[in-house]
Amino acid sequence: MKSGVSKWEIELALKHRVGFAILIIMKMGALPMNILIVEDEIRLAQALGQIMKEQKYTVDIVHNGSDGFDYAMSGQYDVVVLDVMLPGLTGFEVVKKMRGAKNATPVIMLTAKDETLDKVHGLDCGADDYMTKPFVPEELLARVRALSRRQGEVVMDALEFSDLKLNLSTNTLHCGAKSVHLGFKEFEVLRILMSNPKLITPKGDLIAKVWGMESDAEDNNVEAYISFLRKKFFYLGSKAGIETIRKVGYRIEEQIK
Numbered sequence: 001m002k003s004g005v006s007k008w009e010i011e012l013a014l015k016h017r018v019g020f021a022i023l024i025i026m027k028m029g030a031l032p033m034n035i036l037i038v039e040d041e042i043r044l045a046q047a048l049g050q051i052m053k054e055q056k057y058t059v060d061i062v063h064n065g066s067d068g069f070d071y072a073m074s075g076q077y078d079v080v081v082l083d084v085m086l087p088g089l090t091g092f093e094v095v096k097k098m099r100g101a102k103n104a105t106p107v108i109m110l111t112a113k114d115e116t117l118d119k120v121h122g123l124d125c126g127a128d129d130y131m132t133k134p135f136v137p138e139e140l141l142a143r144v145r146a147l148s149r150r151q152g153e154v155v156m157d158a159l160e161f162s163d164l165k166l167n168l169s170t171n172t173l174h175c176g177a178k179s180v181h182l183g184f185k186e187f188e189v190l191r192i193l194m195s196n197p198k199l200i201t202p203k204g205d206l207i208a209k210v211w212g213m214e215s216d217a218e219d220n221n222v223e224a225y226i227s228f229l230r231k232k233f234f235y236l237g238s239k240a241g242i243e244t245i246r247k248v249g250y251r252i253e254e255q256i257k
Contacts, residue, residue: 037061045061069094113132188210
């Protein structure tokens with residue numbers, strides 16, 4: 001697996017306007033936030049996502065406007081950080097479609113353009129905030145926190161399915177009185193499956209989100225971690241299981257015993 005970009009490289013990117021740097025390293029009490037990053041600079045976006053994961057925040061990264069809209073419409077994000085210039089749909093088009101579909105998830109738009117008309121256009125399309133590069137990371141973090149508070153919603157600290165409860169702060173999986181700690185990749189795989197319990201998650205999606213777009217991970221890496229999770233389900237005595245959809249992917253399900 002290729003190593004990520006260092007924090008120093010990210011700061012350098014911010015200073016010199018290289019790519020689209022989104023530094024969301026925040027402290028929101030003990031509860032994690034779900035952040036969607038829509039960014040077409042793959043290497044930088046993956047590095048930023050890794051930093052957030054290490055801080056116990058949950059993050060999804062997509063690289064074009066069409067996927068950004070689809071992910072945002074899931075309703076599972078606290079804040080969307082959205083580039084303006086994207087392939088597929090532009091950031092302006094994404095936020096306009098979101099608002100047209102009655103999706104009120106807060107959106108911060110970032111761009112290298114420092115023109116009043118662009119800012120006005122973004123806000124008119126439905127964005128909640130607008131920042132230009134280069135920016136001070138602490139200011140972006142403050143704006144993210146402010147938008148999350150404005151939502152007035154309780155941020156989830158756990159996911160539940162059947163008799164399982166996944167604590168998002170401690171990476172601990174509970175079933176009744178028993179519990180087990182999950183490793184980083186086990187946790188990420190299970191978080192994705194439990195976030196979309198009725199959907200089949202393709203192996204390729206798991207590789208991209210857990211290992212990274214530029215990793216050397218293959219299908220057998222995913223299969224190994226699915227096996228680890230099944231063994232932990234068995235240890236806990238859970239009624240839940242992970243169904244393999246041949247040549248497609250996986251889905252979490254409640255097994256009939």
